[in-house]
Amino acid sequence: MVTRFLITILSGLVIGAIIALGLVFGPTELGGIRVGSWYTNRHIGSVEASPLIRAIIARRGLLALRQSETIYFSADHDSSGVRFDAACSYRIVFEEAPQARWWSVTLYAEDEYLAVNGDAVHSVSADHATSFSTDGPFPEGGFEAIIANSQTRSPAVWISSANSGAFNLTLRMYHPDEGVIMDAATAHLPQIELLSCEGEA
Amino acid sequence: MRRWLAPLMAGLVAVMTGFWLTLNWVPGFLMAKAMDRVETAAAINTVWHGAPTDETTRSVVRPSPDILYSVCAFDLGEGNVVLNVPWPEDGSYASVSFYDANTNNFAVINDRDDKAERDGIEGTTSIVLFHLAGSALSIPPVSVRDGRDEQIASPTQTGLALYRRVVMGGTSVEDADTGRRGFSCEVVG
Numbered sequence: 001m002v003t004r005f006l007i008t009i010l011s012g013l014v015i016g017a018i019i020a021l022g023l024v025f026g027p028t029e030l031g032g033i034r035v036g037s038w039y040t041n042r043h044i045g046s047v048e049a050s051p052l053i054r055a056i057i058a059r060r061g062l063l064a065l066r067q068s069e070t071i072y073f074s075a076d077h078d079s080s081g082v083r084f085d086a087a088c089s090y091r092i093v094f095e096e097a098p099q100a101r102w103w104s105v106t107l108y109a110e111d112e113y114l115a116v117n118g119d120a121v122h123s124v125s126a127d128h129a130t131s132f133s134t135d136g137p138f139p140e141g142g143f144e145a146i147i148a149n150s151q152t153r154s155p156a157v158w159i160s161s162a163n164s165g166a167f168n169l170t171l172r173m174y175h176p177d178e179g180v181i182m183d184a185a186t187a188h189l190p191q192i193e194l195l196s197c198e199g200e201a
Numbered sequence: 202m203r204r205w206l207a208p209l210m211a212g213l214v215a216v217m218t219g220f221w222l223t224l225n226w227v228p229g230f231l232m233a234k235a236m237d238r239v240e241t242a243a244a245i246n247t248v249w250h251g252a253p254t255d256e257t258t259r260s261v262v263r264p265s266p267d268i269l270y271s272v273c274a275f276d277l278g279e280g281n282v283v284l285n286v287p288w289p290e291d292g293s294y295a296s297v298s299f300y301d302a303n304t305n306n307f308a309v310i311n312d313r314d315d316k317a318e319r320d321g322i323e324g325t326t327s328i329v330l331f332h333l334a335g336s337a338l339s340i341p342p343v344s345v346r347d348g349r350d351e352q353i354a355s356p357t358q359t360g361l362a363l364y365r366r367v368v369m370g371g372t373s374v375e376d377a378d379t380g381r382r383g384f385s386c387e388v389v390g
Contacts, residue, residue: 004205008212016219024227045306051224058228058304062235062261063363065298066306102294102369104267112262120255122266127370170263174294174367175313 024055033184037192038073038171040184045069060112071100071176071184076168078192084168086115086161088197089148094129096142096188101175102126105190107147109164117149119160128157146195228304235261236361239274246282246388248273248364250381253374269377271364273386277332278358280388281345284328286364287383288312291376293369297384299330302357310351325383326350332358347389362386 032041043049044057045066057064064072077083078090092105104125109115114122124145146154149162161167171189173180180187238260243249251260251270258264275282286297289312296311310326331345333354346352366381368374 001204001208004208005211008205008208009215012212012215013219013222016216016221017223019216020220020223020227024224047305047307051221054304055224055227058231059262061263062231062304063298063300063361064306065296065309065365069296069298069309069311102367104265106263106265106267108263113259114254114256114264114266116256118256122256125267172265175311 020052020055023052024059035073035185035187035189037075037077037079038187038189039075040071040073042067042184044072067176067181067184069175071173071180071187073171073173073184073187073189074168075171075192076166078194080194082194083166084147084161085197086149086164086167087199089146089152089161089195091156091193091195092124092145092147092159092190093193094142094144094188094190097126097129098171098173098188099177099180099186100126100173103171103173105145105159105169105171107159107161107164108168108170110166110168112168115160115162115164115167117160117162117164119151119162121158121160124157124159147192148195149198229302232300232302232304232361236274236359239272239361243274245274245276246279246386248384248386250378250384253378267368269366269368269374269381271366271381271384273362273364273384274359275330275355275362275386276359277330277355281329281331282362282386283349283389284330284362284386285383286310286326286328287324287380288326289366289372289377289380291370291372293372293377294367295365295381297328297362297364299353299355299360299362301355301360305356307356308353328353329389330355330362330386334358 043053045064104123106123129143144156146152146156147159147161151158239249249272254264254266289295296309298309299307301307327349329345329349329352364384368377
């Protein structure tokens with residue numbers, strides 16, 4: 001009888017640990033609020049996060065700030081729901097500026113770090129939007145950026161996806177407006193449109 | 202089969218226990234690894250000014266290339282720690298955020314809510330960080346400020362204080378880098 005208990009308890013502990021590690025280190029989404037391609041979780045940086053959310057954030061966004069300071073949105077699919085691929089190019093369209101003191105969009109490779117490609121163009125920010133909007137086609141604050149694995153002829157700001165595989169994007173909103181803190185779904189977030197993929201005619 | 206009923210029930214409880222224990226272990230493990238990386242660059246209770254972020258940066262996942270980071274790995278077992286936090290003169294965002302050993306962001310002060318600015322004193326905020334464990338956190342502590350601008354209680358003895366300085370507008374990385382190097386931390390008696 002004691003042996004049976006030992007076997008089931010030890011097996012149970014191991015199985016529980018494996019399930020937990022699978023959830024934390026696997027492709028589990030954080031859950032929370034989804035707006036188009038973008039998602040966030042209001043518990044990022046919060047002491048109120050559940051053990052599962054805290055563990056996932058520790059792996060994917062260690063040392064994140066709480067929402068009143070910064071809201072982090074992530075995206076790994078384009079506007080039609082297809083996973084990002086470094087072999088394809090995309091257009092990021094901001095029709096309105098995110099409601100924050102300052103914002104940026106950064107591209108991360110599959111390993112969650114900046115892509116190693118020597119291009120040194122990993123992000124766009126509010127600073128780019130200010131300069132682009134003076135003669136661009138969008139209202140004040142709006143602009144476009146292009147994600148591609150090599151520089152294009154487009155006048156839009158370029159983010160390099162070279163050597164990034166199935167990349168993902170993080171949009172940071174520093175000092176977001178009060179309305180966005182209360183309801184992140186009201187944030188002005190860009191559309192991410194697929195332009196083309198290598199090998200396509 | 203009946204002989205296995207009780208052991209299987211115990212096994213089910215063990216699955217939940219193993220799941221819960223692992224989830225609570227992971228943040229502390231990852232934080233300890235991050236602190237180890239910081240401590241290889243700078244001693245405990247001193248500041249490491251990270252190089253401007255580029256594709257070689259591997260200290261923490263998802264670093265921002267638009268932000269300069271400085272970090273102090275603290276251990277309050279050696280005494281309280283005093284941090285001096287410089288604020289940008291060009292209006293750029295800056296903050297110092299505090300993380301306990303379980304990754305919780307238990308405090309943050311930024312350039313717009315620092316006491317120095319409220320008092321009309323530009324430049325730097327001094328902060329005393331001290332350890333106040335568990336339920337004692339809910340009790341108003343005696344002042345350990347000793348002339349400094351702020352005091353903050355850490356729920357764990359060890360953790361990280363992270364200074365972020367956004368490089369905004371026309372400010373050069375070099376100028377921003379010079380300014381953020383005023384961030385310091387040291388043990389006081």
